[in-house]
Amino acid sequence: MLEAVERKIEQYIAELDERDAIELYRRLPAGKRLRAKLILIIAGNTLAAVKTAAIVEMIHAASLLHDDVIDDAYVRRGRPSINALYGNKTSIMFGDVLYSKAFHELNDIDREVSKVISAAVVKLSLGERKDVLLSKSFNDDVEAYREMIYQKTASLMEAAAESAALLCGKRREAYRIYGRNLGMAFQMIDDILDITQSSDVLGKPAMHDFEEGKSTLPYIYLHDAMDARERERLLSLHGRRIAAEDAAWIRERMDDYGVLKRAYEEAAGLVHEAVALMKAEGESRLEEIASKMIERSY
Amino acid sequence: MLEAVERKIEQYIAELDERDAIELYRRLPAGKRLRAKLILIIAGNTLAAVKTAAIVEMIHAASLLHDDVIDDAYVRRGRPSINALYGNKTSIMFGDVLYSKAFHELNDIDREVSKVISAAVVKLSLGERKDVLLSKSFNDDVEAYREMIYQKTASLMEAAAESAALLCGKRREAYRIYGRNLGMAFQMIDDILDITQSSDVLGKPAMHDFEEGKSTLPYIYLHDAMDARERERLLSLHGRRIAAEDAAWIRERMDDYGVLKRAYEEAAGLVHEAVALMKAEGESRLEEIASKMIERSY
Numbered sequence: 015m016l017e018a019v020e021r022k023i024e025q026y027i028a029e030l031d032e033r034d035a036i037e038l039y040r041r042l043p044a045g046k047r048l049r050a051k052l053i054l055i056i057a058g059n060t061l062a063a064v065k066t067a068a069i070v071e072m073i074h075a076a077s078l079l080h081d082d083v084i085d086d087a088y089v090r091r092g093r094p095s096i097n098a099l100y101g102n103k104t105s106i107m108f109g110d111v112l113y114s115k116a117f118h119e120l121n122d123i124d125r126e127v128s129k130v131i132s133a134a135v136v137k138l139s140l141g142e143r144k145d146v147l148l149s150k151s152f153n154d155d156v157e158a159y160r161e162m163i164y165q166k167t168a169s170l171m172e173a174a175a176e177s178a179a180l181l182c183g184k185r186r187e188a189y190r191i192y193g194r195n196l197g198m199a200f201q202m203i204d205d206i207l208d209i210t211q212s213s214d215v216l217g218k219p220a221m222h223d224f225e226e227g228k229s230t231l232p233y234i235y236l237h238d239a240m241d242a243r244e245r246e247r248l249l250s251l252h253g254r255r256i257a258a259e260d261a262a263w264i265r266e267r268m269d270d271y272g273v274l275k276r277a278y279e280e281a282a283g284l285v286h287e288a289v290a291l292m293k294a295e296g297e298s299r300l301e302e303i304a305s306k307m308i309e310r311s312y
Numbered sequence: 313m314l315e316a317v318e319r320k321i322e323q324y325i326a327e328l329d330e331r332d333a334i335e336l337y338r339r340l341p342a343g344k345r346l347r348a349k350l351i352l353i354i355a356g357n358t359l360a361a362v363k364t365a366a367i368v369e370m371i372h373a374a375s376l377l378h379d380d381v382i383d384d385a386y387v388r389r390g391r392p393s394i395n396a397l398y399g400n401k402t403s404i405m406f407g408d409v410l411y412s413k414a415f416h417e418l419n420d421i422d423r424e425v426s427k428v429i430s431a432a433v434v435k436l437s438l439g440e441r442k443d444v445l446l447s448k449s450f451n452d453d454v455e456a457y458r459e460m461i462y463q464k465t466a467s468l469m470e471a472a473a474e475s476a477a478l479l480c481g482k483r484r485e486a487y488r489i490y491g492r493n494l495g496m497a498f499q500m501i502d503d504i505l506d507i508t509q510s511s512d513v514l515g516k517p518a519m520h521d522f523e524e525g526k527s528t529l530p531y532i533y534l535h536d537a538m539d540a541r542e543r544e545r546l547l548s549l550h551g552r553r554i555a556a557e558d559a560a561w562i563r564e565r566m567d568d569y570g571v572l573k574r575a576y577e578e579a580a581g582l583v584h585e586a587v588a589l590m591k592a593e594g595e596s597r598l599e600e601i602a603s604k605m606i607e608r609s610y
Contacts, residue, residue: 032438080408084401103382103444106404110378110437118416118430125419132416139408146401147332152379195501228358 015059019050022068037239038108041090041099042075044124048303049074049174052196055299056178056189062179068177070131070174074114077170084142085226118307127177134173141165149227152252154237159230161197173285188291195288196304202281205230206274209265221261227253231280235273236264244290282308313357317348320366324413339397340373341389345474346601347372350494352598354476354487361479363421368429368472375436375468382440383524408596423467423473432471437461447525450550452535457528458496466495486589491522492601493582500579501605503528504572507563519559525551529578533571534562580606 027039034083050067057063079096081087083105088098097105113135120128144162153159175193179186208223223230229237229252237245244267251260268274285308292300325337331601348365355361377394379385379401386396395403411433418426442460473491477484507530508520521528527535527550535543542565549558566572583606590598 030434030438034441035438049554062607080404091518102400104441106378106382107437107441107444110411111434111441113411114430114433114437117418118427118434120415121423121427125423129416129419132412132419135412136328136409136416139405139412140328140333143330143332143402143409146405204447 015046015054016050018059018064019054019067019071020044021046022064022113023072024120026068026072030068030115031112032111035108035111038096038104039099041096042079043093045074045091047071048200049171052171052174052193052300053178054179055303056175056184056297057181060181061208062123063178065119065175066127066131066177066181069116069119069123070110070170070177073135074170075139076109076112076116077135077142079105081142084146127180130173130177130180134164134169137165141167141169145228148229149253151227152237152249153229154173154234156231156234159234163198163201164194165200168194171197171200185295188295191290192288192300192304195284196307199281199284199288199304199307202231202277202284206232206277207282209268210274221256221264224252224264225254225256231266231277232273235276236268236271239271239273240267240288280309313352314345314348315445316357316362316417317352317369318342319347319376320362321370324366324370324417328409328413333406333409336398339394340377343372343389345369346498347469349603350469350472350491350598351476351479351480354473354482354595357502357592360480361476363417364429364475364479365472367414367421368468370410371429371436374407374410374414375433375440377403377410379440381425382444382586389466390470391586402495410444422478425478428471428475428478430467432467435463435467439465439467440469440561446527447551449525450531451527451546452532452534452540454532455545457532461496461499462492465499466492467594469498483593484552486593490589490598493586494605495607497579497582497586497602500575500582504530504575504579507566508572519554519562522550523552524552529575530566530571533574534566534569537569537571538565576606594602 024036024039027035045069049070053063053067053070054184079092081093082097083102088095090096095105101296109127117132117135120131141162141164144158145166148158148162172190172194175196176186176190178184181191205223205228208230209221212220224233237248241247248267249263250263251264256264285304288304289301292298292304320335322337325333344364347368351361351365351368355364376388380388380393380395381400383581386393388394393403394406415430415433418429439460442456443464444457446460452600459604470488470492473494474484476482477487503521503526504529509518510518522531531546535546546562546565549562554562581601586602587599590596590602
């Protein structure tokens with residue numbers, strides 16, 4: 015089913031008439047195409063849905079290209095990222111090419127859909143900036159964290175689901191919330207896995223987020239639960255390379271205070287709401303996608 | 313007249329509800345607002361024209377933010393650039409914010425205008441990449457140079473003029489060519505001034521383009537006119553810091569072969585065509601803007 019989306023993206027890239035762009039595009043890891051999948055499941059395999067899915071995936075790819083530059087990330091899904099292979103400038107420029115081509119193609123689909131998707135890209139860009147600003151010191155504000163992951167990760171999934179509902183005349187509000195909850199839960203689980211999984215599985219060091227200055231939900235809850243002396247030690251470790259001994263201490267404290275469980279339950283709560291909404295709409299495949307997300311072990 | 317455009321841009325930025333964005337925006341040098349001026353002169357001071365002008369100027373600002381990162385440029389119009397002040401990452405992210413907000417606001421204006429402008433941003437992004445690729449070795453292909461400056465500099469001016477014509481029902485074709493020719497001539501003159509003006513006036517070292525690997529029209533014509541021995545010396549100087557003695561030699565050869573004059577006349581030819589088109593449309597202010605462009609001394 016996603017094959018049609020891949021072909022549409024390739025067509026859009028070929029229209030740029032730039033040999034170089036096609037080569038770069040082929041170097042991008044395709045990923046799970048979760049946003050495209052949602053769109054096709056909701057709206058069916060129509061031409062408008064395929065176009066919308068291709069546009070959303072190009073926007074997602076562009077955002078990752080810029081993301082990797084901003085986060086100094088050289089590995090993406092276990093493979094060297096475009097900035098690692100060709101340098102930051104190529105990533106910036108190719109990101110701009112994908113963004114602009116995607117926005118140009120939005121003109122070819124329903125105007126309401128175009129509004130929803132372009133509004134999401136504004137949020138996504140603001141979220142990227144918020145992520146960087148929040149990482150400058152230890153962020154202990156859970157609302158700021160939620161707002162940031164909503165903008166950075168959930169907004170495009172929300173827009174994908176809402177757009178798809180618009181394309182086929184389904185109730186946009188239910189799908190919008192579904193997409194948002196799924197996106198928020200996805201990021202929360204991802205942030206938990208950064209702590210609980212081994213570096214082999216992650217393809218990057220464990221607790222990398224914290225080393226990079228990012229205080230995700232478990233760290234915020236941990237900070238919240240700690241006494242003054244523990245907090246001091248936690249904050250002293252923030253934003254720098256963590257020794258194995260310190261990592262073990264953090265993990266131990268997290269287990270003691272049950273913060274991973276608490277973070278996981280927050281994600282699960284969002285997923286349950288999403289599942290209930292889709293049950294009401296009779297969307298069993300969407301229920302399944304959401305349920306699977308919290309089956310990922312932590 | 314441009315005051316309304318400034319206010320509209322500020323409104324768009326304020327809608328982002330991000331204190332940080334407003335501060336960054338205020339740090340951007342406003343520039344000449346040439347694209348906005350063209351739009352208002354062509355389409356009049358209507359709300360649609362003001363919105364379109366604001367959107368185009370935001371796109372232009374975003375492209376300059378990314379440009380300065382890609383070119384390692386730390387000075388913009390004699391002032392430190394955003395990447396010099398706040399680092400490359402801030403420039404990338406703020407550029408993305410401006411781009412996406414501008415694209416989102418395109419949904420609020422005529423669809424044909426939206427198509428024209430977003431197509432220009434695709435060209436602009438491709439042109440930026442082409443500029444970098446062409447700078448890797450000495451480019452002696454004049455057609456590649458023309459295509460690159462068309463994409464990188466002229467496409468947005470072309471789109472501005474064409475959009476404005478669309479908004480008020482004037483003949484889009486004449487205005488499109490006017491905008492394109494103006495943009496091409498503007499870049500050609502700029503490239504000439506990089507050679508002929510002192511570093512005091514430029515706010516950067518003279519012949520900076522050549523040092524950066526960019527072979528603009530005068531260099532291409534010079535290379536073309538030279539014998540094998542001279543060419544060898546020219547190519548040996550390409551893409552590196554130029555000593556005063558070598559710069560003097562290049563300048564001397566350029567005078568001997570009359571290549572600055574030849575490049576200038578090419579720009580002037582484009583301007584004359586633009587002026588003639590606007591004469592036929594009875595657009596005396598547009599004639600004047602174009603004519604003034606080639607009055608800049610070289």
